[in-house]
Amino acid sequence: MTDPILALKGVTRRYRTGGGFFSKETITTAVDDVSLTVAPGEVCAIVGESGSGKSTLARIAAGFDLPDGGAALFRGAPYARPGSAAWRRERAVVQFVFQNPSGALDPRASIASQIGEMLTTHERCDPATRAARIDDILDRVGLAGMGRRVPQQMSGGQLQRAVLARALVVRPELLICDEAVSALDVSVQAQILNLLMSLKDEFGLTMIFITHDLGVARHVGDRIAVMQKGRIVENRRTHYLFDSPRAAYTRTLLAAIPAATPAARRAREAAAARETAA
Ligand SMILES: Nc1ncnc2c1ncn2[C@@H]1O[C@H](COP(=O)(O)OP(=O)(O)O)[C@@H](O)[C@H]1O
Numbered sequence: 001m002t003d004p005i006l007a008l009k010g011v012t013r014r015y016r017t018g019g020g021f022f023s024k025e026t027i028t029t030a031v032d033d034v035s036l037t038v039a040p041g042e043v044c045a046i047v048g049e050s051g052s053g054k055s056t057l058a059r060i061a062a063g064f065d066l067p068d069g070g071a072a073l074f075r076g077a078p079y080a081r082p083g084s085a086a087w088r089r090e091r092a093v094v095q096f097v098f099q100n101p102s103g104a105l106d107p108r109a110s111i112a113s114q115i116g117e118m119l120t121t122h123e124r125c126d127p128a129t130r131a132a133r134i135d136d137i138l139d140r141v142g143l144a145g146m147g148r149r150v151p152q153q154m155s156g157g158q159l160q161r162a163v164l165a166r167a168l169v170v171r172p173e174l175l176i177c178d179e180a181v182s183a184l185d186v187s188v189q190a191q192i193l194n195l196l197m198s199l200k201d202e203f204g205l206t207m208i209f210i211t212h213d214l215g216v217a218r219h220v221g222d223r224i225a226v227m228q229k230g231r232i233v234e235n236r237r238t239h240y241l242f243d244s245p246r247a248a249y250t251r252t253l254l255a256a257i258p259a260a261t262p263a264a265r266r267a268r269e270a271a272a273a274r275e276t277a278a
């Protein structure tokens with residue numbers, strides 16, 4: 001078997017809140033003993049409802065946050081301490097795309113200059129190469145000729161394309177998308193998902209794709225890990241998960257998608273037949 005790009009081993013992360021003069025301290029276990037490996041070129045979707053620990057896990061998987069217990073290994077080695085020089089060098093190989101693209105971009109700077117800044121932070125390149133790399137990546141995300149625009153002059157879908165361009169210009173090895181399409185209209189969602197899938201093939205990307213939407217996870221994921229209350233309750237290849245879900249919680253999620261499984265489809269047909277007969 002090929003070595004995984006990312007391996008999480010028994011990762012746990014707790015948050016302490018309160019504990020001041022007026023409130024009792026509470027401890028939330030946001031991620032609870034999670035183990036997960038992501039192979040090169042694989043898209044691992046992580047699904048779960050809000051508060052299940054997906055974003056906390058994403059930050060640990062990206063090396064932005066350290067676990068309280070267990071380990072996050074990137075290509076077999078733990079991430080450097082956040083903020084250190086070694087950690088800053090690591091930032092290029094793991095890129096992050098969040099839900100809200102306008103919050104991720106500087107409203108005053110052109111898209112091209114923000115992509116260029118990412119490039120010069122992580123690589124030495126002469127002005128001509130830099131300009132060519134910016135043009136090339138804008139072209140690949142479908143924003144050819146729009147580099148001079150500022151965020152205000154672009155739609156939500158275009159902004160998320162710009163964020164993707166900025167993440168991919170440094171040719172990362174792992175791309176982590178946390179609810180990257182959740183804020184977009186359904187039709188724009190589909191465009192961005194299709195773009196992501198073609199970029200994935202083109203760049204040979206490995207991806208962790210986080211979503212609360214099992215339909216979206218099915219569209220992009222080679223594998224789906226289902227999270228509930230900080231734990232992964234099921235983690236299997238997408239078609240197995242849909243054909244024969246094992247965890248009760250996965251079945252609940254599947255039942256919420258109209259006719260997602262053969263069983264759900266039969267149940268729906270049976271209900272329709274009863275209605276016709278009545
Ligand atoms: N910075 C934080 N401080 C305290 N609690 C947090 C913090 N971030 C997340 N949590 C809590 O951890 C749990 C998991 O949150 P999160 O990882 O954001 O889940 P998700 O992304 O699935 O919605 C939630 O109960 C949330 O309230």
Ligand SMILES: [Mg+2]
Pocket residue numbers: 054055056178179
């Ligand atoms: Mg989240």
